[in-house]
Amino acid sequence: MVIAVRALLFDVMGTVVDWHGGVVAGLETWGAARGISADWAKFCIECHAAFPPLRAEVNTGKRAWANFDELLREALESQFPKLGLTELYQKDLDELVALWHAMPPWPDSVAAMQRLRRRYILSTLSNAHVAMLIDMAKAAGLPWDAIVGVDLFHRYKPAPETYLGATALLGCQPGQVMLVASHPYDLAAAAKCGLRTCYVSRPLEYGAGIAFEAPPKPGQCDLMVGDLGKLADLMEC
């Protein structure tokens, strides 16, 4: 193997599952059933963009801990008026939040995880919470050894408590753990904590033709792969 670690921590949304494809498909079905037409791909991106400032408020202590579902409800309530919908009922919000709990895996994810799991501990380290990650794992058939969500730390990535907290829960030292993620900010924060890092390119994460983040430069990550099957190859699984 190219790199000696005991455990792999995976970012989930974008890295392992196709949140944009899954949520947009769900929104289209939801809207069609209610006669609401909208550019759901754009709407989904706008909801997604509402998260970073909300997470920063939690991490800086400006607001009390609130999990992904709670922040998503706020984002939905702020975005829906743009579609001309001024009133969302509790039932609507419940249905919409549920869309974010069941996203399809990228085509390579499950088979590669099954290979990697034979040799390594596979855990989530996602900005979702444990209950949401369980729903996502059951919906997509993801074979995790452990589910670690940021509700265990009451901080969002990229706060160091999340990387170091997950590492400690797995009984590892930082150098024994590699973060696998498609987002450079996440990998950079993990590397600062002493973790090894693997960038996975997911060019379709935000939908076809939309690229939000430049990939890391060579040397900024320990590994850079095009999909999780390539990671399993490199790790000799």
Added chain:
Amino acid sequence: MVIAVRALLFDVMGTVVDWHGGVVAGLETWGAARGISADWAKFCIECHAAFPPLRAEVNTGKRAWANFDELLREALESQFPKLGLTELYQKDLDELVALWHAMPPWPDSVAAMQRLRRRYILSTLSNAHVAMLIDMAKAAGLPWDAIVGVDLFHRYKPAPETYLGATALLGCQPGQVMLVASHPYDLAAAAKCGLRTCYVSRPLEYGAGIAFEAPPKPGQCDLMVGDLGKLADLMEC
């Protein structure tokens, strides 16, 4: 199904895996390699009996949080002089602690869990810590949806924080969760927190011919079963 819940929380040692059989077999091999003969079954029971007072010290705040491995090291160091061994090296302790991380499942456990998992969230709620539970799951092939150990709460069962903490992490209300365990004290504490309860009879938990705890009386648990396959039958899985 006989009882409507969303998630099953399992005690692990004794309920799902045969800690006594696994550890005694490991101790026999370990002793034979060093020319140490002892009544390892008795030794294993005595180590086990050292735990409750140590856990109580943590729960009452008399001592800081210490996980299963740390308490086990203390128990081993207090028990080994009885065998005429006055010095245990760090390497010995590491090897002995590792025996407690790899226990065989009871013959019915894995198949029943695979059935139950189709319909319910299956999580551990063990007095072991997350890293130890991951090792046990990988060694025994236990198909958990989530790993919850008491290191997440810094309290040992039967402290209510453990049952209520696990319930909250799973996104459930107490009445939506059932604790499955072979120990009446554990089930009684879960019931006090509002969880449903299922007693599993494991007459060989402490070795053949040794019964430590009387089963609960009828009416003290929601369900009482002879093995996990019977639970899967009752839950219509």
